[in-house]
Amino acid sequence: MSKSKRTRVYSPSPSSRHRSPSESSTCTQSCKRLRRTSISPPPQATSTKLAQADGLYKSPTKLRLEQASLRDSSTIEYQQIAWENLKKNINRLINKVNRSNIPLITKELFQYNIIRGRGLLAHRIIEEQIASPFYTSVYAALVAVINSKIPQIGELIVKRLISSFHQSYQQNDKTNCLKTTRFIIHLIHQNVLLDTLPIEILVYLLKNPSDDSVELAIEVIKECGQKISEFCPRMLDSFFSKLRNLLHESSLHERTRNMIEALFAIRMNQFKADRLIPSDLDLVDEQRSQRIGLIDPCDPESMLDIFQYDEQYDENENKYKQIRKTILGESTGDEDESSSSSSNSDDENQQSIIDATVANLGTFFRIMFLTLRLNKGAEKCARKLLQKNTRPGAEIGVCRIILDLCAKKRRYRPFFGFLAQRLCLLKTEYVGCFEKAFQNQYEIAHHLESVKLKNLSNFFGYMLATNSISWSVLRCIRLTEDNTTSSSRAFIKNLFLKLVKFLGLSKLINRFTDPTLTEYFQDLFPRDDPKNTQFSIKFFEAIGLDGLTNGLREFLRRNPTPTPPILSALSIKEKEDEDDHENQGHIEALRRELQMQQQNKQDKKDKKNSHRMVQLK
Structure with a gap:
């Protein structure tokens, strides 16, 4: 039964059953020609092939061979192959990034013209963060390093994040909105964004509170509460007052009210759970913060994600080479790029x-x-x-x-x-x-x-x-x-x-x-002057190390009188001569005064004796 069914399914059509041998041979030859035609389509222009191959995969080896065959960088074919190569390298490096290799990845990223491919880079970083929110701190550290060297790329990433935040919030996409908010918060911790942005986000979320917006606001306060309390404590008090009022409203879900109560407990502990930047992700010393607010117009510049022909391709490439030398400290000269061992020399x-x-x-x-x-x-x-x-x-x-x-x-x-x-x-x-x-x-x-x-x-x-x-x-x-x-x-x-x-x-x-x-x-520990000694003792007492001054205390106890300052040998000799001269004059004056006093006493005594003699007579 099954055999007859298979025969019936694969049997020739009624029109072909009654063909003559010549007709069947003609049909077979035409089918072969059709097969050959479908396998090898007619040749087209090179630009058309490259344009059609924009979204298709090509191995790096094939791309290098094709680019090597093209010498003129002003052609659209050359630039499109270079664009595909840049895109693949950016995707490859972003896929490899982790906590331990951020400096290596950023250095290798700077080897490529990421100013030209800044749209590709921003899109890939945001896409990876949404797919893996657990590594948000890693991607934020990567953006911080890139922003410190090329703020233009950091600005584009920030604008796209803020635009994505508004879009997700308006579409009630809680999941993506939470991930985007978390990325923005980590960029604030890395000083890529100003500290005032969390306040703008909280005002925006609590303006028309709902379960989702309150949950997002709680997440922001958990992450940035410590920073807000340092530079704007009054605003933080107003946010908690708003949440306290919402806590007693029946419109909120019980889960949301429990989250608010947990947030108050975190505040009682002075935000001890507030995450600081881990030491292995604190890679930037002097950051260039982007002054972009939540309500500022943020154009995501989506056209940067696709290929665009550049009439000044060579000039822009040379400009980026100079920027790269400034960032990486490479030596000037062409031999770094002409030899095949340039990577080893780097x-x-x-x-x-x-x-x-x-x-x-x-x-x-x-x-x-x-x-x-x-x-x-x-x-x-x-x-x-x-x-x-x-x-x-x-x-x-x-x-x-x-x-x-x-x-x-x-x-x-x-x-x-x-x-x-x-x-x-x-x-x-x-x-x-x-x-x-x-x-x-x-x-x-x-x-x-x-x-x-x-x-x-x-x-x-x-x-x-x-x-x-x-x-x-x-x-x-x-x-x-x-x-x-x-x-x-x-x-x-x-x-x-x-x-x-x-x-x-x-x-x-x-x-x-x-x-x-x-x-x-x-x-x-000076001992030349009691004033200096007392100052040293009080200093170490103030820092809690008074045990170091036991010797000074004993010295003061044994020497309560001031100690003369230490002078040079010449100063001491001059001082001794001056003292001797002054002492000698002082002694002579005292001697004359004493002689005068004795003479006066003798005169008084003689006068008194003479007076007595007169009385006796």
Whole structure:
């Protein structure tokens, strides 16, 4: 039964059953011609083929071969192949990004003209964040690094996020709106956006409250409540007052009311659950914040996502090469791009140190910066800094850059202390450089900001605690009211608190009472004047380290009278001569006065005796 059915299905049509042999042969030949025609279509213009192949996959090898066959960059075929290659490279790198390789990914991204492909880059980052909201902090850190170098791309990403927020909110798409809001909040934490944007979002969400808008507002307050409470606490109070009123309204769902109550509990704990930027994602020191508000017109510029012919293609490519050299610190010249080993030379430039002369200081700083960025381990980084011989004097440049990077961080990072300690162990020249740097930084303490001052004092506190530098550097500190400022006293305070943290108070006291080191601490614990001694005692009492001043207290108890100041030998001799002369004159005057008093007494006595004699007679 089944066999007959199959025969019936695949049997020839009625019209072909009764064909003659010649007709059937003609039909067979025509079918073959049709098959050949369908397999090999008629040739078309190259531009038409490339235009049709815009959305089709081509392997990178095939794209390179096609681009190699085209020499003229002014043709649409060449530019379209370059566009496809740029798109694939951007997608490939964004797919590879994670918490540990952001510096590497950004460096490789800058190798391509991401200004031309900024639409592709922005679209891919936002698309990946929506697909993987768990990695929002990673994508925000990536955007922060890109925005610090090319703010034009950061501005486009921010505009698209704000536009997407409005679109999702108007369409009641709660899921995408929540993801977009979370991305915006993380960009605020990275200082890509201003701190006032969360207030604008909260005002917008609570203007016409609903279950979804209140839930979004709660998410914003959870993430940014700490920041809002610092610069605008009154606005935060008004938001909580609005939520308190909504809490008693029956229009809200019970789940939403429970979320509001949980938010009040978080506020009672002073937003301790507020997420700070993890240290491995805090990659930017000087950020360029985008001044874009929620109600500002935000054109997403969707046309940047598709290919557009550029009449000035070569000129724009050369401009981007100059921008890339500025960002990455590449050497000027064409040999970096003409040789096939350019990628290897770039890797070597990241790991090597060149002469730290004034002419090359900018390039030296950028290469050092990349070396410190790409090596998270202190030992590995120190080994790469020392793996090539440097000219004499380069060590002081390395020290300055390490201190500069350490000072610019938002908080002190132990990595820089570990790195400096390792450098001092591997090469003794660094010990003297860091000792000179300590004196220089203390002398300019009044020019430093509070954060930089604290970071540097913590850095040198670690160096002293580990004996990486000599304790003799402390003799540059004279702790008196006249010789210190508020900034220098803050430097000393943070330095000693760091020493106590590493050594403990008992070990620190033993260190300062060591007879071999006391000569370095004479000005730190002055005994030349009771006023200075009292000032030093009160200073250490104020920072909670009065145990260091036991020797000064004993000195004051034994010497209650003021101690004369220490003078030079010439001053002492002149002072002695002057004192002798003054004393001699004073003695002569006293002698004459005493003689006159005795003479007067004798005269009075003689007169009295004569008067008695007269009476007796």
